Amino acid sequence: MHDTVTASYLWLIPALPLLGVLLNATLGARLGRGLVAVVAPAVVGGAFAVSLVALTDLLGRPAGSALVNHVYPWIHAGSLQLDIVLRVDPLSAVMILVVTGVGFLIHVYSVGYMAHEPDYARYFTYLNLFTFSMLVLVLADNLPLLFVGWEGVGLCSYLLIGFWYTKDENASAGKKAFVVNRIGDAGFLLGMFLIYWHLGTGVHSFSFGEVAARVREIPLGIVTIAALLLFVGATGKSAQLPLYVWLPDAMAGPTPVSALIHAATMVTAGVYMIARLNFLYVLTPTAMTVVAWIGALTALFAATIGLAQNDIKKVLAYSTISQLGYMFLAVGVGAFSAGIFHLMTHAFFKALLFLGAGSVIHGMSGEQDMQKMGGLRRHMPITFGTLFLANLAIAGIPPFAGFFSKDEILLHAFTGVHGSVVLWLLGAMGAGLTAFYMYRLLFLTFYGECRAEAEVAHHIHESPSSMTVPLVILAVLSVAGGWIGLPAHWLWGNRFGEFLAPVFGHHEAEHVSAAVEYGLMAVSVLVAAAGIGLAYFFYVVQPALPMIIAWRAGRLYDLIFNKYYIDEFYDAAVVQPIHRASVWLWRVWDVLVVDGLVNGTASAVAANSGLWRLLQTGNVQHYALSFLLGAVAILGYYAWW
Amino acid sequence: MPLSYYLALSALLFAIGAAGVLIRRNVIVIFMAIELMLNAVNLAFVAGARHWHNLDGQVIVFFVMTVAAAEAAVGLAIIIAMFRNRQTLNADELNLLRW
Numbered sequence: 154m155h156d157t158v159t160a161s162y163l164w165l166i167p168a169l170p171l172l173g174v175l176l177n178a179t180l181g182a183r184l185g186r187g188l189v190a191v192v193a194p195a196v197v198g199g200a201f202a203v204s205l206v207a208l209t210d211l212l213g214r215p216a217g218s219a220l221v222n223h224v225y226p227w228i229h230a231g232s233l234q235l236d237i238v239l240r241v242d243p244l245s246a247v248m249i250l251v252v253t254g255v256g257f258l259i260h261v262y263s264v265g266y267m268a269h270e271p272d273y274a275r276y277f278t279y280l281n282l283f284t285f286s287m288l289v290l291v292l293a294d295n296l297p298l299l300f301v302g303w304e305g306v307g308l309c310s311y312l313l314i315g316f317w318y319t320k321d322e323n324a325s326a327g328k329k330a331f332v333v334n335r336i337g338d339a340g341f342l343l344g345m346f347l348i349y350w351h352l353g354t355g356v357h358s359f360s361f362g363e364v365a366a367r368v369r370e371i372p373l374g375i376v377t378i379a380a381l382l383l384f385v386g387a388t389g390k391s392a393q394l395p396l397y398v399w400l401p402d403a404m405a406g407p408t409p410v411s412a413l414i415h416a417a418t419m420v421t422a423g424v425y426m427i428a429r430l431n432f433l434y435v436l437t438p439t440a441m442t443v444v445a446w447i448g449a450l451t452a453l454f455a456a457t458i459g460l461a462q463n464d465i466k467k468v469l470a471y472s473t474i475s476q477l478g479y480m481f482l483a484v485g486v487g488a489f490s491a492g493i494f495h496l497m498t499h500a501f502f503k504a505l506l507f508l509g510a511g512s513v514i515h516g517m518s519g520e521q522d523m524q525k526m527g528g529l530r531r532h533m534p535i536t537f538g539t540l541f542l543a544n545l546a547i548a549g550i551p552p553f554a555g556f557f558s559k560d561e562i563l564l565h566a567f568t569g570v571h572g573s574v575v576l577w578l579l580g581a582m583g584a585g586l587t588a589f590y591m592y593r594l595l596f597l598t599f600y601g602e603c604r605a606e607a608e609v610a611h612h613i614h615e616s617p618s619s620m621t622v623p624l625v626i627l628a629v630l631s632v633a634g635g636w637i638g639l640p641a642h643w644l645w646g647n648r649f650g651e652f653l654a655p656v657f658g659h660h661e662a663e664h665v666s667a668a669v670e671y672g673l674m675a676v677s678v679l680v681a682a683a684g685i686g687l688a689y690f691f692y693v694v695q696p697a698l699p700m701i702i703a704w705r706a707g708r709l710y711d712l713i714f715n716k717y718y719i720d721e722f723y724d725a726a727v728v729q730p731i732h733r734a735s736v737w738l739w740r741v742w743d744v745l746v747v748d749g750l751v752n753g754t755a756s757a758v759a760a761n762s763g764l765w766r767l768l769q770t771g772n773v774q775h776y777a778l779s780f781l782l783g784a785v786a787i788l789g790y791y792a793w794w
Numbered sequence: 795m796p797l798s799y800y801l802a803l804s805a806l807l808f809a810i811g812a813a814g815v816l817i818r819r820n821v822i823v824i825f826m827a828i829e830l831m832l833n834a835v836n837l838a839f840v841a842g843a844r845h846w847h848n849l850d851g852q853v854i855v856f857f858v859m860t861v862a863a864a865e866a867a868v869g870l871a872i873i874i875a876m877f878r879n880r881q882t883l884n885a886d887e888l889n890l891l892r893w
Contacts, residue, residue: 772886774885
């Protein structure tokens with residue numbers, strides 16, 4: 154279907170971070186911070202350089218080409234010839250550049266952010282391992298290898314979220330992320346097995362190309378089920394309804410981790426996977442509709458929760474969930490390249506937002522409650538400036554990066570084959586709320602009077618340059634990163650979409666009148682501007698007003714403030730029943746039945762032995778008597794029989 | 795005299811010996827009772843040998859006497875060692891073989 158070209162250097166991309174893992178894990182603790190602080194970012198930077206080479210290589214070839222590197226024969230059983238094959242096509246090229254590029258900046262930032270951390274080497278080992286897993290995920294040429302990376306990022310997120318494992322709360326946040334992801338992964342595995350099963354013994358390499366070529370041999374109903382099962386996996390990894398609950402808790406990890414995992418890489422894996430399997434999803438309108446609706450609902454749902462959160466990182470966490478919802482909305486309505494476009498721009502501005510929040514927390518001596526911040530604008534000008542730009546980007550103000558990607562998604566939600574007015578409306582409402590709560594965050598943090606305690610307020614300072622330089626670079630990307638995907642007919646048009654088109658085919662080409670396009674664009678800009686204006690009025694002009702409204706709204710405010718009690722609901726509906734069933738199994742089945750059987754057998758044997766033990770008196774004469782009786786018995790036997 | 799008389803005497807002596815081994819408490823007396831059992835067997839062998847005109851029985855008797863002599867030497871040594879350790883020759887108190 155596409156021309157594939159062998160490129161035997163692709164293995165370097167994941168191998169470099171893996172080298173970092175090996176060096177940091179074995180030598181890091183002994184050779185000290187200097188080595189770790191150089192090696193960990195350097196290997197990711199190296200991977201970025203190789204990724205750039207791969208991109209140049211790819212751009213120099215005819216459209217539709219893909220670079221392929223056979224690394225190692227993996228599982229050869231019968232007709233199955235599963236190999237470790239890395240593939241760089243336009244889709245994975247975008248992904249590796251985002252992962253290594255943004256990942257590199259986050260590594261550099263971490264050098265400054267984690268400077269006072271005793272477990273320096275362990276942190277960077279995990280961070281490198283995470284980058285390695287994510288690169289395996291996006292470079293994989295077949296589903297099983299993708300799953301290896303998929304599980305790898307799951308493991309690393311568990312390790313990194315629970316990085317400060319001595320705190321109970323953090324350790325259980327890591328556990329929660331792990332368990333919720335396992336639920337999704339069960340769906341992923343079932344979907345993968347279903348595809349394999351129905352392709353039968355004819356499957357040779359399980360590569361995406363092979364599955365794409367043969368997907369029509371599978372009955373449509375099975376394709377739908379497989380697509381939905383795989384989507385269950387995506388909802389777990391990408392924190393969508395109903396499996397989003399781990400992501401807000403994941404903020405317990407170090408802030409750069411939140412930036413890397415929960416903005417730029419791992420959570421986008423679900424979007425990537427569906428985009429990668431676009432040939433599967435386009436066959437089944439049912440699955441597409443489910444994906445789009447879950448995405449749109451998540452986008453709006455998470456945005457409403459974001460309105461009332463006071464922890465600066467929690468706001469960003471719900472914003473991430475909401476933005477991921479937009480990506481799923483995009484792939485669900487068939488606008489795959491728009492989804493990937495938003496994935497990329499979101500990686501820029503959300504990484505910036507998290508790192509900026511980290512800079513704020515750093516400056517505030519660890520304070521995360523926005524109600525205790527305020528007036529930081531003067532103390533942290535670089536952080537403030539970059540965050541302001543990131544906010545413009547996420548709110549969807551032109552010409553910042555987020556505008557182009559979000560607008561493209563909303564356009565396709567409105568006009569797309571699988572789109573509808575309701576989906577668009579959900580997305581547009583979410584966009585307005587996003588503008589509002591993001592500016593609420595900005596105004597509460599940087600404007601007004603400082604509400605921190607005198608001790609903390611006295612120490613507020615701008616972060617070191619290892620932290621601010623990545624902020625500035627990400628700010629540039631947040632401003633200009635969207636310009637490669639301009640709306641059609643503008644200047645150079647949507648270069649990004651054209652670049653990705655060979656991967657996604659042409660099933661997203663639909664004709665849109667200019668009036669509709671500009672109308673929608675105007676609406677989304679107005680909605681965003683209204684959200685910002687409202688936030689300005691509430692949090693700068695009339696700072697007392699939010700309290701009054703919260704008090705007036707009463708129940709509704711409580712509902713939102715408590716995140717719709719979803720965690721409590723899960724606890725009551727899922728966790729507690731499982732917990733009670735486990736206790737029952739433990740007390741009744743394990744202790745009574747299993748232990749009863751095992752110990753019962755043992756005591757029966759012991760009682761029996763006790764009986765026979767009585768024969769053993771130790772008295773020679775008793776033994777002699779038994780000899781005699783035995784001898785008499787034997788003699789008797791010979792004498793009478 | 796018929797063979798049965800010898801065998802009856804032998805059986806009687808053997809039973810007395812066995813009874814001594816089982817009933818008496820003093821280890822030395824038990825030891826002597828064992829010797830009595832051995833001699834009862836010897837008597838049966840000799841009687842048998844003479845009755846069937848076959849020297850095998852006589853030869854076995856010498857073996858038994860040899861073994862008895864060796865046994866007496868070793869057994870007495872064991873008894874002395876036991877007495878030194880436990881200050882008693884009462885078989886009821888020598889029950890370390892238990893469990």
